[in-house]
Amino acid sequence: MTTLLERPNTALLVIDVQNGVVEGAPDRDGVIANIDTLVDKARAEDVPVIWVQHSDDDLARDSEPWQYVRELVRRDAEPLVHKTYGDSFEDTELEALLAELGVGLLVVTGAQSDACIRSTLHGAFVRGYDVTLVSDAHTTQDLSEYGAPAPHQVVAHTNLYWQWQSAPGRRAKTVGTAEVTFTADAG
Template sequence: MSDTALLIIDVQTGVVDGEMRAARLDAVLDSLNLAIAKARGSDMPVIFIQHEEDDLPRGSGAWQLHPQLARQDGDAVVHKRYGDSFCDTDLARLLSARGIAKLWIGGAATDFCVDSTLRNAVSRGYQVTVIADGHTTLSAFALSGEQVIDHFNAIWQASSATPLPLRVLPAAEL
């Protein structure tokens, strides 16, 4: 079993394909599915993170993971109520039980849940690789979703003050 796990955060129908469609969604889904295939080929666990809140209730159609994701029955699913996937969830225990030291991270939303999770993972001592073409967000705050994605990739790439290197790679280079 690998010491690396793939985390796919909040790629849920209502999050990425609801009233507004997330930036580069089709390409992001393709990249995530490529990462899933690479993870499975390396005997890495694939863990899906699923957000819920009052306007995204558990069990609703909007809450469901996106149907184009290449999920399998044995994949772990972690449910959360906060942006950070470690906050008040069993994610840390799940990773520890599997001997995971490294994470590949992708999903939604770049500027909220993905960023919060990867920063907490880095602080917890995980070696993190962000899938550069495997995360997305909505346009907001006068920025397009594409601008937000590009901005965060640049910020993460430039982050050198981390205990272990924070890598940003396209799915094809994982």
Template sequence: MATRSGTNAALVVVDVQAGVVATAWDRDRIVANIARAVERARAAGVPVIWVQHEDDDLPRDSVDWKWVPELQATPGELWIHKHFNSSFEDTALLAELDRLGVSRLFLAGAATNWCIRATAYGALERGFDLTLLSDAHTTKDLALAPGRVVPAQVVIDDLNTVMQWLGYPGRTNAAVPVAEAVFG
């Protein structure tokens, strides 16, 4: 069990913004899976928290900064704006999760190797139980040098595997497809 107080869950959807996912691996399928996760969380009464990144490459109110049209928040759902990879760093996310009595997070969004990974570790380090939705996060191929590319699917598979085996005291973590996630 989580080391946080509270017994509630929340779905955290990170950076599914036009410029972040425009050329992401398997974009349409992943965004559809995220939409299914949002529907399932709402149906189970689990709060959905939307996290939106902003920096010099993704300026507020730019076309690339805007959320993809396939995903829409409903009135009353929380928006967290961030400037760093982790959704926890220099944001109100932790305070909002504490206010809601959340000890278990479901995580989806982009980009796997940056903001999803940093948020996943940040959640575990802060005592949350974590379920990474294994078919609801994506990234782009990572070009390391000429002729050296890490394919996006390898990055995604790596984080999914890590989240199945990583251990933190008093916490549980997993990576499961949206269809197998138990939101209630």
């Protein structure tokens, strides 16, 4: 029930699953396996898979840490959005790409739960999209030495609060990989 009524389609976003971003992240391999499952499912259902790749002073473009993890392989025909801010919409072509594809529902996966995932969730929601967060397909690094909660608590909190988001004409959901459907009622 997106507010973008002329956009009935769904897309899968794979955000920042890069070597330097997910290195040492809790359940890294399980999260990547779940994302891979979703990518395969989206491809089988002819749903666009959109890859988002971050760069900044600490994550230099074209460096090994900047590269996507080897377990996930983007097809040449699948869009790649480069970003330098947490929100995948900020100063990128993502919005224009989604408009071109007629997308009003986003299924979100990737890293980091408490940074780029949260920023993109909110960025999409305030722009009128329905947004489904896949609860077991995102992760974050351990930043507890800086006062953040433990990573599993960050993931759990992100999953908890996202399922209760609401706004006129939009839906927010949190579902597990096995429950994801790429329909207007994306589970």
